[in-house]
Every structure is written in structure tokens, then in C-alpha cells.
Amino acid sequence: MSNYAAPIRDMQFVMRELAGLDEVAALPGNEEISPDLADAILDEADKFASGVLAPLNWTGDQEGATWHDGQVKTASGWKSAYDQFAEAGWTALAGDPEFGGQGLPKLIATAVMEMWKSANMAFSLCPMLTTGAIEALMLCGNAGQKAMYLPKMVSGEWTGTMNLTEPQAGSDLAAVRTRAEPQGDGTYRIFGQKIFITYGEHDLTDNIIHLVLARLPDAPEGVKGISLFVVPKFLVNADGSPGARNDVHCVSIEHKLGIHASPTCVLAFGDKGGAIGTLVGEPNRGLEYMFIMMNEARFAVGMEGLALSERAYQHALRYAKERIQGTEAGVRGGPKVSIIHHADVRRMLMSMKSRTEAMRALAYVVAGASDKAHGHPDATVRAHSQAFVDLMIPVVKGWCTESSVDVASVGVQVHGGMGFIEETGAAQHLRDARITPIYEGTTAIQANDLIGRKIARENGATIAAVVAEMRRVEAGLAAAEGEAFAAIRRSFGAGITAVEEAVAYILATYAKDIKAASVGSVPFLKLLGIVAGGWQMARAALIAQKKLAAGEGDARFLQAKIVTTRFYADHVLAEAPGLSYAVANGAAGALELAEEQF
């Protein structure tokens, strides 16, 4: 079984050198934040992630969550880990201090979140969903709801869920049928069935706070008739203690490809007269509220892609260093060597490593921008930062998760036949990763958001600014010495051009032929992810070179960053022109067949 150790050196490098930790620390309200504090938090989180959560990852997968008669039993060790997690204050890390949170910047919380997800993705989903529910109540709840729920959710005493999906309403939330009947006393009775509810039922806490999309009796059809309700598992007494059992019950949990230890519940609301809930915010604005939180949730799922890639890489790397097989290429009869000596194993490891580092660089830069978007004193900076975050959220979500499936699959391949044996643990990462491009909006949903709301709607203003930034970095590469930088520049330059051409096609096509533009949406998302990741890697390589020239920092690490960037350029950025070609030329072949010709 694999161990996990947080990649702290790379995390620190990315936070400080790429994502602007100093700038974030200088934001109003962050007076107590410093790089040293960030280091201390990372060290503590690593101890918890590697010491408590990581050892439960595989046992949790094998045992899974189990359902019996409406009750869900989490895997062995889960309850104790959760109690420790909450006690140590990890649930409150980024929470509002008004409700007991520590109010840490998103940049630091992001690095910590990566650790939870790498160590034990199935476990991490519980606090992740709770965080989403906390945000919903924070942003849209009334004072009574906040006082009733937030302190206990921030402290981890209670957990939260998000109830969106119904059997007929997956990507299409307009089809939600769950209904809410007003009782005349300010409460509502909720009736309906929700599926795919992560940690919708469990034995970790005394209460579970469900946020539920449902329709009021007089609601318009479609997306404009959906409201948001808060429905606790146990009604809350005036003194804040859990009271009567509410009419929401877990009727089954799913048998899934991965994240076995995370219970995915079917929840029945109102089988015994109606589940009591209260309206969050205004009627018929539920979907709008969901969209406000969506960025947060999508970013978090993108982080799962990064985190699983890191875990799969560590797993494969350890095996490649230990497994003895064959001799050095061209050395017949020589001594047997560990497989990391074989060229293709190195190629696979470098592919995993470079893509993981590129994901981390981009995701943390987005996290840093998010802090600026919320807290910068200058409104222009806030607006620019927010536009950048909005553009990149679907990329972080779509590209990191799609990449993680491939990285985890390569991780299996590094193990050879042992990779296919479940006890090895490499296959679990692939199984776990496979959900990430699906939930919280499939890659297609992200890609439509990207080309529609984030690019076409503003006629490409933000992406043009990003491309200009990329060109500035390319100029820096041109000025840098050495073969590696020439190679990085070649692929990165071609990658930027590929993005420009694809954007031009999307802007020219979106309004007049949305289907044609949409065929290219996912290839474009992957293209932008690859090139944006390359952009951050190129920045990292330039900074590394500067530090090396100045004799600063860990020379071996900095040299490796340049080599890793070069590998990424030669092998990953090299895919960019082909993707751009598919964006600009791929519609006719995709759309021409009649349905019966398939």
C-alpha cells in the first residue's frame, strides 16, 4: 500500500513564487498571515494527512460505506478520523471568523485541501460538501438560519450536503420535480427523491444539514422556478440541540466504480408527511444561488484531479524505484536495475510529474487570484482578478480532472501486471479519479461555460488579456539562455498561437452556429488547460533559473523544475496545435450523421 507525503517543497515554491503568497498576505484582513505561518500550517496538515487520513484510503476503499435499514455505516476508522479532523480545527480553516472559522486565505486553504484529497479523497468529500453548504447559508441564508446552523457546521459538529440531482434531472436541473409546500408558519414540507447525494447519510455526526433544490407550488417551469431549502436530518430545538427526526431518509446507497468509502445516497424526502425545511434566500432563485457557489465547488473538484494525480505519481514513483526488472538498455547481461532506469518508465513518470506540477501551478495561481478578487483594496484589481478566476474555474475543473484519469491510468501502467491487482492500490486512484470529470458539472458543462459565458459573452476580453500575459512570458523565455529554454519557448509559443486560433474560431462561430462551436468546446478546454499549465510552468522555470543564477534556494529542486518544464513542453504542450486544429475544423464530421447512421 502506498504512503503519502505532501509535496511541501513544490507547494511552497508555487505559493510563494507563482501564486503571490506575499501579495495575499498583504491584503487587508490578512495581517496575521505570513509565509512562516503558511509553512507551519502545511506541516501540521501534512502530519494529519499522511498520518491519519492516508492509511485509511485503501482500507476504506475495500470496506466501503454500508447501508442497512436507512442507516449508513462509514468504514472502519472513519469516525475517529473525522472527530480528530474536526477537533484539530481543520473544518474551520477557511470559515468566517464570525461563526468560528479561522478565515485563512484561499491560497493556503487550497494547499491544505490538496493534502486531504491526496491522502483520502473519499474522506475529504465530507468536509468539502459541508463547506459548500456553509457557503450557501453564509451567502443566502437569513440571520436565524446562520445562527442555527453555521457555528456547528464550521466546527464540524454537523455536516452539510447539496441535494440537486434527481433521476430525470442530472445536468439538466430545469427538470427538478421535488416540491415544497408552504405550511403558513414560515416552514415548508418537502416531497421528492434526490440521488447522488454525497454523505447524504452517515454515522459521523449527530446531525446532517441538507440544502435542497425544490419547486414552490406556484413556481414557473424550468430553471427560474427552483428554490433552495435547508432541511436538517434532525429538527433543531430552540437551544440548538437536535430534536425530532425529520422526514428525510436514505433509501439506498450506490455501488460505484470508486470512492467506495464515500456514501452516495438516494434520499427520500416526505415519505411520511413531508420533510420540514425553511427557504434559503428568495423564492425561485435557488439555481442562481447554486451558481454562486458553483465556482467554489468546481474549483474543489478540480483540486481532486490535481490531488489524485499527485497520489498516483507518488505511488508509481515508489514502485519504480523499488521494482527490479531487466538491465539498462543496451547492457545485456549487466546488473538488474530498478525500472526507473528504463526510458519508458521515466517518460511515464515525467509525464505524471510534469502534468501534476502544471495543474498545481495553475490551480494555486487561481486560488491566489481568488483571494485578490475578494480582498484587494483596488476595485480594478478585484475585477480583473475575478474575471481571471471566472475564466479559469472551468479549466481547473475540466482539465485537472480529465488529466487525472489519464495520469492515474499511467500510474497503473508503471506498475505493470501488479497495477491490475487491487491490493497494489494503484487501480484505486484510477477508479476514484473517474468520477471527477463527471460530478459538479461534466467536462462538457465546464467547456460550454468556458466558451459561452466566459469567452463569447465578453467577446474574448479576459482570454485576450491572458494571452498577452503568456506572450510576455514567452518573451522572457526568448531572453533566457540554454537549450532547455529554447525548447520550452518553441512549444509554448506554438501553444499560445494554438489558443489564439481556437479563440478566434470560437468568437467567429459561437453566435451563428452554437453547435459547431460546441463540438470544439472540450478540445478547447483541454487546449487552454495545457497551455495555461505550460504558462505557469514557464514562469516557474524562469524563476528557477534566476534563483540558480543568484545562488538562492535548493539547486537540485530548481534544476528539476526547469527539466520538468522542458519535458512538459516537449511532450504535453506539443499536443496543443492538434487540439486547436480539432476545435477549428472538427464540427462537420461530428454533426453530419443522422441518428440512425450511428
Add this chain to the structure above:
Amino acid sequence: MSNYAAPIRDMQFVMRELAGLDEVAALPGNEEISPDLADAILDEADKFASGVLAPLNWTGDQEGATWHDGQVKTASGWKSAYDQFAEAGWTALAGDPEFGGQGLPKLIATAVMEMWKSANMAFSLCPMLTTGAIEALMLCGNAGQKAMYLPKMVSGEWTGTMNLTEPQAGSDLAAVRTRAEPQGDGTYRIFGQKIFITYGEHDLTDNIIHLVLARLPDAPEGVKGISLFVVPKFLVNADGSPGARNDVHCVSIEHKLGIHASPTCVLAFGDKGGAIGTLVGEPNRGLEYMFIMMNEARFAVGMEGLALSERAYQHALRYAKERIQGTEAGVRGGPKVSIIHHADVRRMLMSMKSRTEAMRALAYVVAGASDKAHGHPDATVRAHSQAFVDLMIPVVKGWCTESSVDVASVGVQVHGGMGFIEETGAAQHLRDARITPIYEGTTAIQANDLIGRKIARENGATIAAVVAEMRRVEAGLAAAEGEAFAAIRRSFGAGITAVEEAVAYILATYAKDIKAASVGSVPFLKLLGIVAGGWQMARAALIAQKKLAAGEGDARFLQAKIVTTRFYADHVLAEAPGLSYAVANGAAGALELAEEQF
């Protein structure tokens, strides 16, 4: 759960128009073969595959094979299906008529094999391994061994296995330690442990015939000291009936990511005094014999890649036609539509469909060439055909299997959240596919074979001839009318150039820097697969156009073939230049890091 129906129309088209069924039927010894006979066989096989094998695929996966006290119980329905399979004569399809086989051409057997693998890959492994063992005995066994084993193996009364791997000897068979002690009576006692033995123990037949790699006492070290032995589970009496239990026992079976119904056994030889076996062929030539059969086995695993892609495609297509979600793009408030109307779902389906058809075209063309290599009266044709087959076997194996992992993963994605639920069945195809790039030689092993033995060793003679053929097809595309053919030509032409450049790099580099060349070996294998598949698709599109102009054939099918080829060109062939770039430029970044810098 998914049904399966053999894609007979495409199979027929590929066999007749691309793979030369007429030429194969005209070979000496094939006098009874005709397209009509081939059609009849395909129809019968489809009935068995769709009616008997396919319904057991998912139940077999869920139940799995089980081990108890040395015995392996196959999943429910397995024994009955196997009996019917053998009774119907399917095990004997391509077998030598001298031993009861039907001696059908490989081209026809290949189409039939595709059906078994699509319908139920875990089941199909049993006859596949038996076929490998039959070939080993046929090619290298003595008359007594052939008489003793072959008739019952060809008839399916007994099955066969291949025992190569040991814990320390995976890809590196030089490390095999199992030993064989001569008894002075022509028999040997075998001692050692073999792992990953497919159907090494089961309850389907009265006897199991193991072919085992082991070392004689005086054998040289390394690969030149390995001999091949035949070791039956039950010793065979003079009258051919099973006699005493031999000392080979299944000590456990593996808990795997996929192919759960195929027992993957640890076999202990000689725990109770030695397993009795006889030497096959000459001493110390075991690995050489294995390599003779390797082409066959590797081709068959490549077929698994094709077959799983087809199954995953059918599964996803059915769902996409049935699942109602959302409205047509740009039509808010319009009627809800099936998801095949959504641009990205179409892109995914076309990607699955076009890659599957390209794999089928290439694999069947190789099968047809194999028939010519064995049976053509002209020695030059035989030699050319064999050289082509030898070049393409690692491509069929490596490219089809790597592609199948991705195609099956896309199949999960088409299903959205339902794809992650095991009951849907889409995830099984991904789990099953994941072994195919690993066993029977990993993709890296295939790629090393490709650039070393198949290209560098002959200084690129065969690949040059293939490229010249591709250029001729490109000229045909240039002469064809219409936008689709212009698009196909653009990507295919760039793809050929990409192959040429990569081959030039390999030829220039292999001898002087094998590690640098090897970094590019897997990208090159994928490149050659993509372009060779495109070559066959381009041929198919040109033939389709000609037939359409002549008013021949099924117009809707032929039009679809052109559209599908265009999609393949725009989306898949477009990847070729990037892969070629990685081949020619990717070594430095991959090899530079010291081990501790990872």
C-alpha cells in the same frame, strides 16, 4: 445492462473491401472459403456471442471466479456456456484439420474472435489461452505430445495455459527461476511458482494442459537457459483418459481491477515432489518458442482492445439515444431531447466510433496479410506480407489496447453520473480494458520491439514501403472530390509526414543512443497506430465514394464511412504531428533528472 450485437455490416465491409477476403479465399487450401460462407459463420457467431456470452458478461464480473482450497469455481453460467461453445465447434475454428480443427483463414477467425471478446472478454480468455498452447505444441511439440494433447485441446475437451511470469520475472523473463529436473525416463519434475496464470485452474474441463517455462539443471543464465515444458493437471493415461493428479496446484487467485470472471492464478509446481512434465522441442529454446507464438497472442490482445472499444461504444450509443436531458443547444424552453443531440455527446460518440472502426480496419488488414504470409504461392508475396505483419503486430497490440482504455473511459463519460454506478455496466469495460496494455507485453515492450527489431534492425525497409503505400492513398484522396476528402487528405498527409520524420529520428538515433530513441518509442507506436488506422480509414472512404458513385451497396452506411473518416482525420489524425514532435524532441527532458530529483 448492455446488449451486444456484432457490427456485421462493418466487419463485412472491412473483410471484403480492405482486408482482401477474396484474395484470402483464393489462397491454396481455402477452396471452400467464400464470402457467403464467411457471412454464414459471422451470423452464427453473432448469435452465440449476443445470445449466450454477452448476457453473462456483467453477471460474471459481479460474481467473479472464486477460489476455495485449491479449487476454482467459475461464475454462474460459465460451464454451460463453455460446453455449448466447444460443442458448436468454436474452439476448433482456426485449428489444424489434422487434429480436428476447421482450418479457417485467420481473417474470418479474427472477425469471430472480435465477437467473443466484445461479448465477454473474461470468458474469451479461456479459448484464447488454449489456442496459444495449441500453437506451441503444434509448432514445437513432438508427435507423441501432439497426439496426446492436441485433439482434446482443439475440440475444447481440455484447455491450455501459458506459464511464464514469476514474482521476480515479469517483463524480464531472463529472471525465470522455475526448475526442471530430468528423471532419466524422458520426463522432468518441475519445481517453482508461477503467477498471473489465466485460467490456470477452473471447473470447465476435466484436464488443463500447462505450458511452462523452466530451467534445466545445466542451463546457462539468462534468456538462453529457459526451456519449455508441457505439464498436464492430470497425467494422461495410455488410452488418453486423465490419470493421476499431477503436482501442480492453484494456491490463490488474484483480486483484480477487471476481468473478474477470468481466474488469474498463482500456480505452485512441485510442492509435493515435483510436477511431471515433458520437454517441448529442444532444451534452452523455450523463450524462442514463446516468441514464435507471441505474434499470435499479441494480435489477440490487440483484438481485445478493438472488441472492448466496440462494446463500450454500443453501450454508450444506446444510452445516448435513450437518455433524455436538456434541450437542443440554443433552444431554451424547447422540447427535451435525447443526449445524442448534444454536440459534445456526438463528439464523444464519433470519437469512439471512428477509433473503433480504424482499429478494426487495421487489425483485419493485418489478419488478411497473415493469411497471405502463410499461404500465398508466391514466396515474395509471403515475405512481404510477413514483414508487414511483423511490423504491425506491436502496433495492433499497443495502439488498440491503449486506445481501448481511453475509448472505454469516454464511454463512462457519455453516461454522466450513471457511468460511475457499477450496475450501469459502462465502468466494467474500462476496468476490463485496463489490463490489455499490460499483459502479453506492456506497451513499452511492444514499442521497443517496434522501433528495434521491426524498424532499426532492417533500417526501416518495411516501414518505408508502408509509407509509400500511404502516399499512394493520399494521392487518391487528392484526386477525390468534395470537402470531406480535402479534410481527410490534409490530416492524413500531415500524419504521413509525421511518421516519416519520426522514423528518420529513430533510424538516426537507435544505434548511437538507444535510451533517447526509447523515450520516443511509445509516442511513436501511438503515432504509427493513429496514422495506419487513418490509412485504412482513408482507403475505406475512397472505396465508399466509388461505390456511392456506382450506386452500389448501402448508401447510408457508405456515407457514414466517409463522415466517420473525416471525423477521425479532424480529431484523431490531428494528434500525429504533436506525437512526432515528442518522438524527435522528447528525450532530453525525460532522461536528465537524477533519481533523487524525482
